[in-house]
Amino acid sequence: MNLSNEHITVAKTLSRIASVHSFLYDDSNATIFFTKALKTYRKCLVLDDSVISNEIESNSGLKDAYLDYAESAYSLGITCEAMETYNDANDCFIESLRIFKCALGKENVNVAKTLNSIGHLQAKNKKFDKAEALLKEASRLCRLKSDDELLATTLFGLGIVMEKTQRYANALQCFEQALEIRTRKFGRISIEVAQALNNIAIVLGNMSKFDDAITKWKEALTICNELDVPYYDDMVLAINNYIELAHSHIK
Numbered sequence: 001m002n003l004s005n006e007h008i009t010v011a012k013t014l015s016r017i018a019s020v021h022s023f024l025y026d027d028s029n030a031t032i033f034f035t036k037a038l039k040t041y042r043k044c045l046v047l048d049d050s051v052i053s054n055e056i057e058s059n060s061g062l063k064d065a066y067l068d069y070a071e072s073a074y075s076l077g078i079t080c081e082a083m084e085t086y087n088d089a090n091d092c093f094i095e096s097l098r099i100f101k102c103a104l105g106k107e108n109v110n111v112a113k114t115l116n117s118i119g120h121l122q123a124k125n126k127k128f129d130k131a132e133a134l135l136k137e138a139s140r141l142c143r144l145k146s147d148d149e150l151l152a153t154t155l156f157g158l159g160i161v162m163e164k165t166q167r168y169a170n171a172l173q174c175f176e177q178a179l180e181i182r183t184r185k186f187g188r189i190s191i192e193v194a195q196a197l198n199n200i201a202i203v204l205g206n207m208s209k210f211d212d213a214i215t216k217w218k219e220a221l222t223i224c225n226e227l228d229v230p231y232y233d234d235m236v237l238a239i240n241n242y243i244e245l246a247h248s249h250i251k
Contacts, residue, residue: 008065018030128161189226
């Protein structure tokens with residue numbers, strides 16, 4: 001391989017610039033710079049599955065470059081998803097997953113992170129069987145690697161899949177496990193806990209347990225009030241509408 005350290009330095013710089021644009025929610029420029037970073041990496045890295053591990057073994061300094069390439073592909077996937085270009089997002093996630101597996105092994109938290117993102121994307125596309133399989137594998141790896149924060153996110157995604165496929169008891173179990181982890185991780189007064197309570201309430205509402213659902217929604221609203229979340233926030237507006245609808249069913 002004709003390795004160019006200069007190309008790697010340029011690629012890393014482009015990736016950092018892209019990350020700044022992403023942080024500023026400038027998705028258009030983030031996409032441009034992440035794409036440039038990936039193109040630059042492809043000029044100096046061998047990306048064939050069969051040789052990546054050998055390349056890293058022969059030159060340990062290359063590992064960081066491969067991981068940055070994979071992370072850049074992942075970040076571009078997140079940006080594409082935010083822009084609702086889901087096919088592009090999926091392609092980026094698949095590429096990122098491939099490199100993470102080659103560079104770090106199949107049982108790694110970065111693999112779990114990427115499987116989780118692909119699973120959420122499949123759920124958005126209503127491919128619930130694929131989403132469930134991906135999210136279950138991601139949750140297995142999260143437990144294996146003791147990554148509770150990512151596990152909560154993965155369980156949350158699984159709960160959504162279960163709720164959308166009307167497996168409400170399973171959905172409730174996923175959301176309650178996510179709630180327990182988020183409470184431990186972020187504290188009771190946190191937006192992450194409020195989100196989990198909202199989803200638990202939605203499931204309870206779907207199970208016609210309206211009184212229990214209203215209790216959970218009110219808990220979520222109390223947390224939002226303590227966090228000074230504005231009344232026009234999407235989740236706050238939705239919860240108030242859900243409570244009104246639930247009361248109409250009780251009457």
